[in-house]
Amino acid sequence: MEDTLMTVKQYEAARLEYDAYRTDLEELSLGPRDAGTRGRLESAQATFQTHRDKYEKLRGDVAIKLKFLEENKIKVMHKQLLLFHNAVSAYFAGNQKQLEQTLQQFNIKLRPPGAEKPSWLEEQ
Numbered sequence: 410m411e412d413t414l415m416t417v418k419q420y421e422a423a424r425l426e427y428d429a430y431r432t433d434l435e436e437l438s439l440g441p442r443d444a445g446t447r448g449r450l451e452s453a454q455a456t457f458q459t460h461r462d463k464y465e466k467l468r469g470d471v472a473i474k475l476k477f478l479e480e481n482k483i484k485v486m487h488k489q490l491l492l493f494h495n496a497v498s499a500y501f502a503g504n505q506k507q508l509e510q511t512l513q514q515f516n517i518k519l520r521p522p523g524a525e526k527p528s529w530l531e532e533q
Contacts, residue, residue, distance in 0.1 A: 413474040420467040427464040430457040 434457045437450045492514055499508035 410478070413471075413478060416467065416470050416474055420464075420471045423460065423464040423467045427457075427460045430460045433457070 430453070434450075434453045437446065437453050440446060442450075492511055496508060496511040496515070499505075499511055
């Protein structure tokens with residue numbers, strides 16, 4: 410997750426640089442063409458292409474990492490639904506032992522019926 414956030418931040422910085430160099434290139438290409446401008450235009454084009462490649466690479470990296478996060482989210486949801494199904498099945502089957510085992514996987518502690526709700530200090 411942290412790696413994805415770092416890549417997104419790098420992507421955002423690369424996008425800003427790409428936009429800045431693209432704007433510079435557009436301004437130079439709209440201006441008059443003489444010997445001095447031609448050299449600056451070629452230099453600006455090379456710099457623009459470098460930053461464009463970096464931007465596109467990071468955009469691809471972000472897309473891949475977001476796809477991995479989506480796949481991980483689906484796996485986690487599948488596991489949680491399976492645990493929930495097992496807990497409901499154990500509850501309605503009257504299997505207390507299996508219910509407790511499933512709830513341990515959820516990190517939930519059972520309270521006996523009629524037990525008072527713990528104070529907010531006990532919950533922490």
